[in-house]
Amino acid sequence: MRAEIITVGSEIILGSILNTNAQYLTRRLGEIGIEVLYHTSLRDNKEQLKHVIENGLKRVDLLIFTGGLGPTADDFTKEVVSETLGLRLYLDNNIKNSIKSYFDKTNKTMTSNNIKQAYIPEGSKPIKNDIGTAPGIFIEWQDKILVLLPGPPREMKLMFNKYVIPLIKQDYIIREATIKTIGIGESYLETILKDIINSRGNPSIATYASEGVVDIKVVAKGNNEEEVDLLLKETIEKIRNKIPENIYSYNNETIEEVVFKLLKEKNFKIAFAESCTGGLIASKFTKIPGVSEVFDRGIVTYSNVSKIEELNVRKSTIKKHGAVSKKVAMEMAKGLLEKSNVDIALSITGLAGPSTGSENKPVGLIFIGIATKEKLITIESRLSGDRESIQNKASLKAFNELRKFLINM
Amino acid sequence: MRAEIITVGSEIILGSILNTNAQYLTRRLGEIGIEVLYHTSLRDNKEQLKHVIENGLKRVDLLIFTGGLGPTADDFTKEVVSETLGLRLYLDNNIKNSIKSYFDKTNKTMTSNNIKQAYIPEGSKPIKNDIGTAPGIFIEWQDKILVLLPGPPREMKLMFNKYVIPLIKQDYIIREATIKTIGIGESYLETILKDIINSRGNPSIATYASEGVVDIKVVAKGNNEEEVDLLLKETIEKIRNKIPENIYSYNNETIEEVVFKLLKEKNFKIAFAESCTGGLIASKFTKIPGVSEVFDRGIVTYSNVSKIEELNVRKSTIKKHGAVSKKVAMEMAKGLLEKSNVDIALSITGLAGPSTGSENKPVGLIFIGIATKEKLITIESRLSGDRESIQNKASLKAFNELRKFLINM
Numbered sequence: 097m098r099a100e101i102i103t104v105g106s107e108i109i110l111g112s113i114l115n116t117n118a119q120y121l122t123r124r125l126g127e128i129g130i131e132v133l134y135h136t137s138l139r140d141n142k143e144q145l146k147h148v149i150e151n152g153l154k155r156v157d158l159l160i161f162t163g164g165l166g167p168t169a170d171d172f173t174k175e176v177v178s179e180t181l182g183l184r185l186y187l188d189n190n191i192k193n194s195i196k197s198y199f200d201k202t203n204k205t206m207t208s209n210n211i212k213q214a215y216i217p218e219g220s221k222p223i224k225n226d227i228g229t230a231p232g233i234f235i236e237w238q239d240k241i242l243v244l245l246p247g248p249p250r251e252m253k254l255m256f257n258k259y260v261i262p263l264i265k266q267d268y269i270i271r272e273a274t275i276k277t278i279g280i281g282e283s284y285l286e287t288i289l290k291d292i293i294n295s296r297g298n299p300s301i302a303t304y305a306s307e308g309v310v311d312i313k314v315v316a317k318g319n320n321e322e323e324v325d326l327l328l329k330e331t332i333e334k335i336r337n338k339i340p341e342n343i344y345s346y347n348n349e350t351i352e353e354v355v356f357k358l359l360k361e362k363n364f365k366i367a368f369a370e371s372c373t374g375g376l377i378a379s380k381f382t383k384i385p386g387v388s389e390v391f392d393r394g395i396v397t398y399s400n401v402s403k404i405e406e407l408n409v410r411k412s413t414i415k416k417h418g419a420v421s422k423k424v425a426m427e428m429a430k431g432l433l434e435k436s437n438v439d440i441a442l443s444i445t446g447l448a449g450p451s452t453g454s455e456n457k458p459v460g461l462i463f464i465g466i467a468t469k470e471k472l473i474t475i476e477s478r479l480s481g482d483r484e485s486i487q488n489k490a491s492l493k494a495f496n497e498l499r500k501f502l503i504n505m
Numbered sequence: 506m507r508a509e510i511i512t513v514g515s516e517i518i519l520g521s522i523l524n525t526n527a528q529y530l531t532r533r534l535g536e537i538g539i540e541v542l543y544h545t546s547l548r549d550n551k552e553q554l555k556h557v558i559e560n561g562l563k564r565v566d567l568l569i570f571t572g573g574l575g576p577t578a579d580d581f582t583k584e585v586v587s588e589t590l591g592l593r594l595y596l597d598n599n600i601k602n603s604i605k606s607y608f609d610k611t612n613k614t615m616t617s618n619n620i621k622q623a624y625i626p627e628g629s630k631p632i633k634n635d636i637g638t639a640p641g642i643f644i645e646w647q648d649k650i651l652v653l654l655p656g657p658p659r660e661m662k663l664m665f666n667k668y669v670i671p672l673i674k675q676d677y678i679i680r681e682a683t684i685k686t687i688g689i690g691e692s693y694l695e696t697i698l699k700d701i702i703n704s705r706g707n708p709s710i711a712t713y714a715s716e717g718v719v720d721i722k723v724v725a726k727g728n729n730e731e732e733v734d735l736l737l738k739e740t741i742e743k744i745r746n747k748i749p750e751n752i753y754s755y756n757n758e759t760i761e762e763v764v765f766k767l768l769k770e771k772n773f774k775i776a777f778a779e780s781c782t783g784g785l786i787a788s789k790f791t792k793i794p795g796v797s798e799v800f801d802r803g804i805v806t807y808s809n810v811s812k813i814e815e816l817n818v819r820k821s822t823i824k825k826h827g828a829v830s831k832k833v834a835m836e837m838a839k840g841l842l843e844k845s846n847v848d849i850a851l852s853i854t855g856l857a858g859p860s861t862g863s864e865n866k867p868v869g870l871i872f873i874g875i876a877t878k879e880k881l882i883t884i885e886s887r888l889s890g891d892r893e894s895i896q897n898k899a900s901l902k903a904f905n906e907l908r909k910f911l912i913n914m
Contacts, residue, residue: 374791375784382783396803
């Protein structure tokens with residue numbers, strides 16, 4: 097099956113935002129064996145949209161639209177698709193009720209233009225939107241498939257993975273596995289993986305780098321489950337043997353989720369003391385539902401006086417070694433452990449920039465401390481990038497050090 | 506002039522990289538008054554490229570290509586464009602010599618396929634590449650313009666700004682302004698803006714919603730700067746009069762940056778006490794460079810015991826009213842103000858979900874407390890969405906309440 101991804105909306109075409117939807121959908125489609133031939137982006141313009149639809153119907157089998165399903169007057173993807181295919185729109189009472197109950201639940205007033213979202217083309221299937229009001233639409237028309245998805249990436253992704261993939265899956269079997277790695281560069285990783293990639297390209301192996309971490313995606317194709325599972329298993333085993341230290345998950349978990357699971361296994365409570373990351377570590381950790389089982393508290397000691405008052409860091413230590421130092425990281429972790437009565441305490445101090453670095457303490461220098469009743473360790477690291485990038489890499493590094501510490505306990 | 510940006514190459518269409526070239530070119534073209542109607546991305550495939558060129562010639566006046574000008578066999582943008590337009594390629598000796606001298610200068614060996622880059626279509630202008638080997642191509646064909654640029658963003662940007670803009674500049678002026686709003690839904694906003702939007706189409710007004718906030722983009726066109734600036738000013742004034750309370754920035758700032766500026770103006774220090782947002786407020790705030798001028802500390806009191814120990818919340822208050830209550834939010838803010846000696850303290854407690862809601866305390870219920878030496882207020886709110894969305898909206902709400910509090914002081 098050959099696909100085109102059509103992004104409707106001015107945010108993309110005016111350059112306000114990057115087209116991450118097209119990238120995401122292309123990857124996911126590739127993983128289930130559907131080749132994407134074109135990306136097309138256009139404005140909220142009915143005539144142009146009609147032209148793009150007609151074009152797409154001529155050149156591909158599957159058209160996936162994102163955007164233009166909202167309640168406002170310049171949302172009309174559904175209307176123009178229906179018109180172009182010659183399908184009548186009718187009011188679906190189930191959708192109307194579910195939109196109404198969404199508004200009731202959130203104590204907002206439903207305006208009349210929200211009703212627009214409850215109309216769907218005849219012969220189409222509405223696709224549930226678990227976290228928003230705009231339903232998606234699945235249309236089989238002649239020998240073509242058209243899928244209409246909402247524009248907001250979170251809604252689009254959830255809907256696509258949960259409801260659309262089962263509808264467009266091919267008849268051979270595809271299984272994928274994601275191996276998540278940290279602390280290893282993408283180009284070095286590619287060199288390592290070269291031997292593993294076989295000449296047939298099955299399984300296919302691709303790497304996707306994002307700040308600080310690289311995902312390895314292995315996709316195996318075959319005629320039955322045993323064949324595919326064996327292929328995947330063998331390949332994962334080969335990769336594991338090459339980089340055992342750098343893999344933190346085989347189950348698509350974030351590194352903070354891995355830490356959460358390790359803490360739960362050990363029945364440990366944790367607390368964080370953050371300086372340069374400014375609450376990012378606590379914030380990432382508390383995105384995990386149920387984290388209160390293991391997370392007690394976090395202290396963002398941004399000023400020097402707060403480090404002293406909150407964590408019992410000695411004034412003299414800051415004076416002698418500076419706030420960004422191994423010693424201060426140690427005292428932060430120790431002070432936090434003592435005051436909060438948790439099983440394990442993590443501290444971090446560093447220079448996120450952009451200014452205030454010096455020759456022997458450059459921007460990107462960080463110190464991490466980990467304390468338990470039995471042990472106190474510190475890790476020094478130098479990170480690169482702008483302020484936000486350093487904060488993000490520092491938080492990943494902190495979780496990775498925690499992961500290694502907990503595994504080796 | 507109406508334009509289409511055509512991105513040729515597998516990196517984009519396989520999802521390996523984001524299409525930053527299309528975004529960059531769209532913004533730059535918009536700034537000089539050229540409207541981009543379409544982005545199209547496709548693989549290195551001759552037949553598909555030809556199809557895309559023919560399509561583009563039918564629907565726009567200016568086609569800008571990036572990618573496919575390199576020396577390898579799957580670089581053929583120039584060849585396919587020439588073939589489609591019926592133009593012969595000829596060897597340009599100047600280009601050949603400049604490629605040769607580039608190789609001499611960089612001590613690299615020139616391979617025979619680099620000569621391919623010295624061929625240009627008859628009647629076209631080569632465009633100089635100051636930092637690479639592939640020249641760009643400028644073609645005027647019938648009433649259309651086709652511009653071929655290299656794919657690497659650094660080469661593309663330099664070439665576009667230095668050599669292409671002078672060739673395609675329009676004689677009218679375009680200016681845009683962004684008005685950032687919070688606490689008002691997109692569809693309700695559209696109803697309010699209806700009179701202003703319907704007036705003439707110039708300036709154009711568009712709304713872009715992302716979780717919790719809506720941006721209003723105003724774009725004005727005219728013959729000279731005074732005319733355009735006046736149009737923008739008048740429109741912004743009209744919008745301001747309709748929703749004075751909801752606008753937090755005219756300068757593309759985030760709401761936390763606005764709060765940062767207000768605190769700096771008042772020479773105030775701030776501290777945060779977070780429960781349901783788990784450090785997100787502190788984390789967003791500390792993404793701002795130089796925030797240490799106003800930010801003292803943050804306390805993430807996730808467990809009940811930490812609320813008692815860190816913020817002096819009374820055990821009896823939690824027992825009587827629950828951790829998610831107006832009373833606890835008040836005591837958190839008050840306790841934080843007293844212990845940290847800041848000028849203003851913000852607290853937040855709520856239910857981010859996904860579970861543990863009840864009938865009178867549903868998921869999404871939050872309480873915000875703001876304390877100064879003179880004043881202590883609380884705000885109750887009900888938010889919708891999944892855990893992450895509630896946390897995000899809660900943090901925006903907290904910054905907005907701070908903004909309003911500081912403005913009305």
